[in-house]
Amino acid sequence: MAKKRILIVVTNVPEYDKVGYRTGLWLGELTHFWDVAERAGFSMDIASPVGGRIPLDPESLSHEVLAELGTGERYEDREFMNLLEDTRRISEVSVEDYDAIYLTGGHGVMFDFPQSQDLETLMARFYESDRIVSTVCHGATGLLNVRLSDGEPLVRGKRVTGFSWPEEKLAQRARAVPYNLQEELRKLGADYRTADRPFESFVIEDGNLITGQNPGSAAAVAEAVVRKLEAVPA
Template sequence: MSPKVLFVLTSHDKIDAIDKPTGWYLPEFAHPYGKLAPHAEIVVASPAGGAAPLDPGSVDYAKNDEESQKFLQEKRSLWEKTEKLESFKGRAAEFDAIFFVGGHGPMYDLAVSPVSQDIIREFYESSKVVAAVCHGPAALLNVKLSNGTLLIAGQKVTAFSNAEEEAVGLLSAMPFPLETALKKNMGGDNLFEVAAEQWAPKVVVSGKNGKLITGQNPASAGPIGEAVLEAISA
């Protein structure tokens, strides 16, 4: 039987402070999907269910990315007919991995969703792969395990860096600086890993038995797909 992966998209469609459209980021869905779909069943969920907002800026960002553009044209039903995330509580046994797609949207809904946190805890404590890319790790920020400790405490993690956020002019518009918040809950600045250069790919494999996988930025979308595939194929 093929492995099964739950992809999670944001339902939040704007950067509140500046009223700018946002959502999930096209290449951060397209590239991991491209790596995993030939080998695994993909199910897509979002907090609200139904259509999940695609960040229009990511379409422009990926205008010369053939794989993303093909995905945009051919796979629309994946994000227009998402299942409600809440319906996956208690179902970790059905899946091999959960993956949180990036985009600025997760900073608003997935970062504070008790439903998402419960599902992540269930997956992680069931030894399933928990993965996220770019701003997707916001979903991991406040997850507590059954023993009361934070999932990311003492773990090595990466995510969209403060420097990259500053470079795109949105650090001050965010509800919180993601890198700073992750470092605080990880319990050490040295645990947060970044690529040697901004925008370069970086994937960090951590957690028990290498089941916690995070990617830094859009360039990390393909590599994290490969890392998740390797983890569920082991």
């Protein structure tokens, strides 16, 4: 029986365009997902729009954040962190090698995910071949420009979530980000939903599309992906 595989996509962008803040991958959105999927027996690969070394959002490396849900243990794991030293390019990835795709966040993705034609093509192929498409937090920006073979946006008419505008304001990034993710999803016809309170873990499943609202939702997204993968015969 073939072992199911998951492709994880991360950002290459280390800073914002309009301000001097540094950004990159929000590490916990990778590690929390990885921990759940690894325990379930799935193998994973990491790719990025242009490949190579991945920048980390410095705020995701604070002592307080690293102490949550074991992120610090992964950060101390040299072998694990080496996975971010030389990631594959999206253009080198074959859909046929994977059963699911997961887009991580961190504000960097707002700049490169929607600009990557390779990622848009890959996401459409995953979805239209009945594979699982999942995102967390700002990773939902990777859905914004995805069109299916009929020309319709992937998210049109779908129930989705992603980092909310109230959360953006609370994170003090509303003036720094290039657009309002919540509104952009709604403009495309998505049925955008949020948790009752900012930063609560919140996940929506709409068929094979699984989206999580914020960093604290990464583990729950992984659990939803694992459930779906385990329900499908290998």
